[in-house]
Amino acid sequence: VKVLVAIRLGGETSLGVCERAALALGASLCDGRPETAAALFLLGAAERTGPVTEAALHHAAEHVSMFTPALDDTDYEAYARVLTAACRHLRADLILVPARTADEDLDAAGPAAALHLGIPHLTAVETAAWRPDGKLAVTRREDRGLRALAVETPALLTVRATAQAGPVGAPPAPAPGAEAASFLRLELDALGLRAEELRPRRGLRGTLAESADARTERLPDAAALVRCLCAGGWW
Amino acid sequence: LANVLAFIELDGGRPTAASLAGLGLGRRIGSAWGATVYALLPCAEAPRYQADDVIAEVARHGADKALLVVAPALAGPPLFATHGPTVVAACTRLPPAIVLFPSSSAGMDLAPRVAAHLGAALAIRPRLVIEGKCATLVRPAGAGQLRRIDLGELDRPVVVTCADVDARATATRGEIEVIVLAPPTHDPRVAVLPGESPRAPRRAQAPLTFLCGEALDPTAQAALAPKLERAGMRLARAGAPRGPNELVIALAPTEQPDPHATADLAIAGNPEQLLREIVATIEAT
Numbered sequence: 001v002k003v004l005v006a007i008r009l010g011g012e013t014s015l016g017v018c019e020r021a022a023l024a025l026g027a028s029l030c031d032g033r034p035e036t037a038a039a040l041f042l043l044g045a046a047e048r049t050g051p052v053t054e055a056a057l058h059h060a061a062e063h064v065s066m067f068t069p070a071l072d073d074t075d076y077e078a079y080a081r082v083l084t085a086a087c088r089h090l091r092a093d094l095i096l097v098p099a100r101t102a103d104e105d106l107d108a109a110g111p112a113a114a115l116h117l118g119i120p121h122l123t124a125v126e127t128a129a130w131r132p133d134g135k136l137a138v139t140r141r142e143d144r145g146l147r148a149l150a151v152e153t154p155a156l157l158t159v160r161a162t163a164q165a166g167p168v169g170a171p172p173a174p175a176p177g178a179e180a181a182s183f184l185r186l187e188l189d190a191l192g193l194r195a196e197e198l199r200p201r202r203g204l205r206g207t208l209a210e211s212a213d214a215r216t217e218r219l220p221d222a223a224a225l226v227r228c229l230c231a232g233g234w235w
Numbered sequence: 236l237a238n239v240l241a242f243i244e245l246d247g248g249r250p251t252a253a254s255l256a257g258l259g260l261g262r263r264i265g266s267a268w269g270a271t272v273y274a275l276l277p278c279a280e281a282p283r284y285q286a287d288d289v290i291a292e293v294a295r296h297g298a299d300k301a302l303l304v305v306a307p308a309l310a311g312p313p314l315f316a317t318h319g320p321t322v323v324a325a326c327t328r329l330p331p332a333i334v335l336f337p338s339s340s341a342g343m344d345l346a347p348r349v350a351a352h353l354g355a356a357l358a359i360r361p362r363l364v365i366e367g368k369c370a371t372l373v374r375p376a377g378a379g380q381l382r383r384i385d386l387g388e389l390d391r392p393v394v395v396t397c398a399d400v401d402a403r404a405t406a407t408r409g410e411i412e413v414i415v416l417a418p419p420t421h422d423p424r425v426a427v428l429p430g431e432s433p434r435a436p437r438r439a440q441a442p443l444t445f446l447c448g449e450a451l452d453p454t455a456q457a458a459l460a461p462k463l464e465r466a467g468m469r470l471a472r473a474g475a476p477r478g479p480n481e482l483v484i485a486l487a488p489t490e491q492p493d494p495h496a497t498a499d500l501a502i503a504g505n506p507e508q509l510l511r512e513i514v515a516t517i518e519a520t
Contacts, residue, residue: 209378222509
């Protein structure tokens with residue numbers, strides 16, 4: 001079984017809490033299971049040294065990255081197509097994607113890739129563990145609490161950070177014995193993709209504009225703030 | 236004429252507020268464009284067609300027609316695995332120019348995959364601006380910028396999630412046409428396990444920083460900061476460098492002048508009191 005943690009990098013200088021949660025979950029699903037191997041796939045329009053260096057400290061049998069300007073200003077679907085091709089190339093059985101990605105599309109690329117792969121997906125996953133029957137037991141964050149589900153592999157899960165993730169700004173220590181690894185760089189054509197195929201997805205996130213409308217959103221009270229944070233996937 | 240499809244998430248047989256917000260947003264677009272607004276109702280049991288049932292409620296909130304799918308499998312939590320085939324069947328039947336979902340855990344499981352199925356653009360929690368027949372979706376993009384999607388210029392459908400309960404619409408419609416769709420099969424590879432949902436504390440999914448408009452009492456700060464940190468939030472001073480993907484929330488005594496013009500969200504009031512209320516709310520959620 002190959003567990004692939006796929007992380008989409010944008011403008012960040014270090015991994016976020018959801019990225020770290022996905023890496024930690026990937027490691028825990030391989031722990032003590034010699035038949036299960038972890039792989040790591042980083043993708044983005046431009047390489048970000050900080051997150052790549054940090055991700056390399058996590059245990060994974062394979063470290064693969066792809067940074068291509070063809071993804072610049074594209075939407076969830078372009079990333080989903082690259083992720084789909086990478087999952088096929090790397091023969092992944094279980095794909096873990098951070099719930100909150102670098103842009104405001106939240107976890108849209110993961111479910112879109114699951115559609116193209118023809119596999120089930122579950123979003124907002126907080127825990128996952130193997131069951132004796134080979135399925136995954138999953139807890140998913142819903143509006144009123146956690147929901148227990150079982151899912152067959154191959155499958156794709158988007159992973160939320162949990163309360164066990166530690167304080168803000170403090171990345172978890174690297175797994176014991178982990179050493180900084182180098183990443184195998186893939187190009188689009190190695191995945192059977194061409195830049196022209198992604199071009200139609202440019203601009204579909206909307207046109208960027210400076211605007212006085214980009215003002216602070218005012219909320220009446222604490223309850224409204226918490227509702228806003230939950231609905232926006234911030235909390 | 237264009238079709239607008241609003242997915243209605245039910246809670247105890249009633250549409251959720253966020254679903255009605257999506258329907259209201261669809262109503263505004265439908266009225267501007269002359270489009271037909273459909274409410275998609277995935278029900279475990281057939282409605283009774285009475286004045287207080289779910290069909291009457293979506294009619295009161297702006298639906299022109301209802302697409303009804305009845306299947307016991309739709310009783311569970313809405314996921315793509317359980318409800319997605321129903322949405323795809325509705326999209327095949329119409330097809331829609333705009334599909335609206337509530338910005339909820341269910342909506343966020345459904346919307347991206349439906350968007351990919353349609354080859355659609357995707358807008359998460361936008362604000363709708365209508366000027367004449369021009370409808371634009373607007374979202375904050377950070378750094379004082381916005382992303383604007385002009386719906387009239389798109390050459391493909393758009394999938395939207397909506398959370399703005401103020402977007403709910405009211406209509407004086409009586410009866411509306413109900414189109415019954417055959418229930419498609421759900422994905423058997425995902426199963427909801429029996430039992431109560433366990434309670435577990437939530438955590439911030441990205442850096443959340445509170446900026447206070449006036450200095451906190453050191454004792455109060457010492458008491459509140461660890462509780463915020465456990466939820467993945469932190470306190471910072473005005474002018475502190477802002478990280479990428481960081482959401483900044485200003486707590487200021489008065490609305491004007493704004494001491495934190497760069498904040499994403501703001502609440503006017505006493506910062507210490509507001510922080511105590513926020514901590515109490517997140518601990519109870």
